[in-house]
Amino acid sequence: MHQFRFDPVRLPPEADALRREVREFIAGESAGGAFTPSRNSWSTYDADFSRKCGQRGLIGLVWPKQYGGHERSALERYVVTEEMLAGGAPVGAHWIADRQSGHQILRNGSDRAKATILPRIAAGECFFGIGMSEPDSGSDLAAVRTRATRSEGGWKLRGTKVWTSNAHRSHYLIALVRTAPKEEDRHAGLTQFIVDLAHPGVTVRPIYNLYGGHDFNEVVFDDYFVADDMVMGGVGMGWKMVTGELAFERSGPDRFLSTFQLLRQSIDAIGPEPDSRAANEIGRFVAHLATLRRMSTSVAGMLQQGAQPNVEAAIVKDIGTTFEREIPEVFRQLIPTEPTLGRGATYPELLGMTMLRAPGFTIRGGTREILRGIIARGLGLR
Amino acid sequence: MTTGDASAAPDAALRDDLQKTVDRVFDAHCAKAVRESAEAGEWPAGLWGALEEVGLPRAALPEAAGGAGFSFGDAMFALRRSAYLAAPVPLAETMLAGRLLSAAGLEVPDGPITVAPVGAEGFTLSAGKLSGDAPRVPWGNQCPHVVLVARAEGGEVLALARTEGAATSVDKNLAGEPRANLHFERAAVVASAPLADAAQRLTRDGALHRCVQMAGALERTLEYSLAYANERVQFGRPIGKFQAIQHLLAVLAGQVAAASAAADAAVEASAGAPDEFMVAVAKARIGEAAGKVAEIAHQVHGAMGYTREHNLHYVTRRLWSWRDEFGNEAFWQGRIGRSVAANGGSALWPMLTGT
Numbered sequence: 001m002h003q004f005r006f007d008p009v010r011l012p013p014e015a016d017a018l019r020r021e022v023r024e025f026i027a028g029e030s031a032g033g034a035f036t037p038s039r040n041s042w043s044t045y046d047a048d049f050s051r052k053c054g055q056r057g058l059i060g061l062v063w064p065k066q067y068g069g070h071e072r073s074a075l076e077r078y079v080v081t082e083e084m085l086a087g088g089a090p091v092g093a094h095w096i097a098d099r100q101s102g103h104q105i106l107r108n109g110s111d112r113a114k115a116t117i118l119p120r121i122a123a124g125e126c127f128f129g130i131g132m133s134e135p136d137s138g139s140d141l142a143a144v145r146t147r148a149t150r151s152e153g154g155w156k157l158r159g160t161k162v163w164t165s166n167a168h169r170s171h172y173l174i175a176l177v178r179t180a181p182k183e184e185d186r187h188a189g190l191t192q193f194i195v196d197l198a199h200p201g202v203t204v205r206p207i208y209n210l211y212g213g214h215d216f217n218e219v220v221f222d223d224y225f226v227a228d229d230m231v232m233g234g235v236g237m238g239w240k241m242v243t244g245e246l247a248f249e250r251s252g253p254d255r256f257l258s259t260f261q262l263l264r265q266s267i268d269a270i271g272p273e274p275d276s277r278a279a280n281e282i283g284r285f286v287a288h289l290a291t292l293r294r295m296s297t298s299v300a301g302m303l304q305q306g307a308q309p310n311v312e313a314a315i316v317k318d319i320g321t322t323f324e325r326e327i328p329e330v331f332r333q334l335i336p337t338e339p340t341l342g343r344g345a346t347y348p349e350l351l352g353m354t355m356l357r358a359p360g361f362t363i364r365g366g367t368r369e370i371l372r373g374i375i376a377r378g379l380g381l382r
Numbered sequence: 383m384t385t386g387d388a389s390a391a392p393d394a395a396l397r398d399d400l401q402k403t404v405d406r407v408f409d410a411h412c413a414k415a416v417r418e419s420a421e422a423g424e425w426p427a428g429l430w431g432a433l434e435e436v437g438l439p440r441a442a443l444p445e446a447a448g449g450a451g452f453s454f455g456d457a458m459f460a461l462r463r464s465a466y467l468a469a470p471v472p473l474a475e476t477m478l479a480g481r482l483l484s485a486a487g488l489e490v491p492d493g494p495i496t497v498a499p500v501g502a503e504g505f506t507l508s509a510g511k512l513s514g515d516a517p518r519v520p521w522g523n524q525c526p527h528v529v530l531v532a533r534a535e536g537g538e539v540l541a542l543a544r545t546e547g548a549a550t551s552v553d554k555n556l557a558g559e560p561r562a563n564l565h566f567e568r569a570a571v572v573a574s575a576p577l578a579d580a581a582q583r584l585t586r587d588g589a590l591h592r593c594v595q596m597a598g599a600l601e602r603t604l605e606y607s608l609a610y611a612n613e614r615v616q617f618g619r620p621i622g623k624f625q626a627i628q629h630l631l632a633v634l635a636g637q638v639a640a641a642s643a644a645a646d647a648a649v650e651a652s653a654g655a656p657d658e659f660m661v662a663v664a665k666a667r668i669g670e671a672a673g674k675v676a677e678i679a680h681q682v683h684g685a686m687g688y689t690r691e692h693n694l695h696y697v698t699r700r701l702w703s704w705r706d707e708f709g710n711e712a713f714w715q716g717r718i719g720r721s722v723a724a725n726g727g728s729a730l731w732p733m734l735t736g737t
Contacts, residue, residue, distance in 0.1 A: 264727035283715030
């Protein structure tokens with residue numbers, strides 16, 4: 001049986017200083033009117049804010065200085081991300097590039113990709129989307145049908161990606177594409193490409209979400225040309241890379257802080273003298289949150305030491321997103337209000353917006369059901 | 383990438399030895415017949431004697447107090463393992479009593495010691511004479527000594543008393559562990575001393591020990607459930623091959639992992655004295671996990687888990703008991719919730735991050 005490990009981690013002293021620095025930065029930006037902290041932090045696109053983060057040295061924290069990074073530890077990066085999320089900062093523009101794409105390029109990208117792309121990500125000027133899902137390939141990622149065929153000096157891509165957040169305002173995406181026919185091993189023959197969205201042969205169309213917002217897109221490749229040095233790692237290595245980034249994608253504080261602003265404001269709406277039911281619900285959420293932080297920090301520590309704690313990450317995401325979704329469901333019954341459509345400027349609007357976003361929490365980045373399958377495999381059941 | 387101090391890990395070799403020691407004692411002295419006779423009310427003298435021989439009940443006491451000089455974390459590791467093995471002995475209570483007595487500068491007597499889980503309202507100590515009642519004292523009819531908190535002239539004191547003749551009746555918790563109702567009427571105490579915040583300290587420390595025990599019992603519940611899902615065949619395959627069962631076990635494992643993390647965090651924060659917030663978080667979170675895990679484990683085990691024959695009930699009946707002792711989830715959630723609400727939403731994040 002797999003022994004789950006959530007080793008204790010002590011945040012290094014320099015992380016405390018960085019935490020204070022980030023907190024002051026966010027407070028200053030918020031006070032200066034640059035953003036309203038009630039919005040959904042990592043889904044909120046704000047290129048100006050991302051550029052300021054870049055100028056402050058808050059993106060690409062763990063990367064080498066050679067590529068614009070800051071050579072800090074994964075635990076310091078952890079502290080920055082959780083402060084951004086808890087402060088409700090609009091980090092959506094650079095989030096994917098910082099969380100996973102840049103990391104992938106650093107590990108698997110060509111020298112040209114590293115030299116031309118990473119410094120711009122770190123400067124907060126270059127944003128990425130995720131090109132994994134397709135119309136017929138969501139949870140079953142190995143079913144991707146977008147194909148790449150050999151062309152002189154590179155590859156030509158044909159096919160369609162969907163649910164690509166921010167493709168209409170990002171510079172690149174990393175696309176998972178089939179480069180060899182599906183044989184007995186479905187996971188072979190997949191390759192990742194860096195796609196420049198400004199080049200010809202790629203069309204981005206909006207997919208509006210249930211409340212009329214535009215984050216998602218459909219991205220169509222029509223003989224889109226990718227040069228050989230924008231292939232990630234080796235041809236056929238796509239599956240290994242995709243699964244290798246899962247622990248980064250699934251274990252972070254973005255998997256349990258999506259509704260933190262609602263928790264905060266619900267505590268204030270209830271007031272300083274809660275009745276016993278309200279006190280118990282608040283206490284329960286705080287107990288969950290403190291425990292999730294511990295587990296998530298622990299995974300960050302293991303990642304820093306080079307481990308690949310995919311099962312632990314799946315556990316954090318499963319429990320964390322369940323926690324996020326419970327928050328609006330519980331407080332709507334404790335605070336006499338009705339959820340209201342809007343941008344989150346008032347409590348009823350914040351509640352309404354959170355409720356409408358909540359179904360996504362347990363779908364994006366791996367559905368709850370897929371995660372439970374991964375955990376079951378870790379338990380030796382599959 | 384700088385390496386930093388990512389690890390606050392304990393001494394793995396020492397813990398491995400400790401685990402082997404605990405396992406060896408239980409292999410030799412805790413057969414099913416011992417568990418059953420303990421539940422019938424017989425003191426498991428052989429098991430307790432073996433535990434004393436290896437020094438576990440006093441593991442975390444300073445060497446000057448007759449202890450083995452282990453760290454608090456190591457002692458809690460051993461306690462957790464004993465709960466994994468569903469030990470029918472007052473090991474947690476004796477460790478807890480020793481910790482409280484040491485904190486108050488009192489001598490720790492030999493043998494098993496229990497703790498009366500009531501606040502200072504339960505007892506008065508006047509001119510060296512103790513009066514009052516304590517309901518449901520764990521193993522209070524079988525431990526010769528009890529540690530309790532009493533009101534005295536100068537405020538709260540921690541007192542050590544003999545239990546002989548004090549038990550008016552004996553209840554049992556769901557695991558069949560004795561919970562004795564003790565009555566003292568102008569009884570002499572062995573010793574007493576002031577201890578800051580004594581009643582709170584006793585409740586927090588008691589909750590912390592139960593958290594550690596639940597973490598151990600939860601770990602065992604997961605192992606039993608996985609083993610059963612792999613061996614029980616229905617419709618031509620082990621039930622663990624069915625997705626419905628796999629998802630139940632994935633949820634179970636997540637709850638066990640969360641409970642384990644919460645227990646570790648509380649122990650780390652409480653080496654000197656129990657940390658109010660971390661203990662409250664742990665008891666609330668682990669108590670919730672205990673209920674969910676026991677429910678799923680029994681569902682997976684089907685009728686077999688409902689029998690006396692299978693060993694699952696030795697851990698699940700303890701979980702159902704321990705989650706309610708030294709404050710249930712609602713008790714600790716309420717404490718956290720009132721404190722958080724009083725400070726307002728904007729104070730929550732700084733409190734969680736300690737900055």
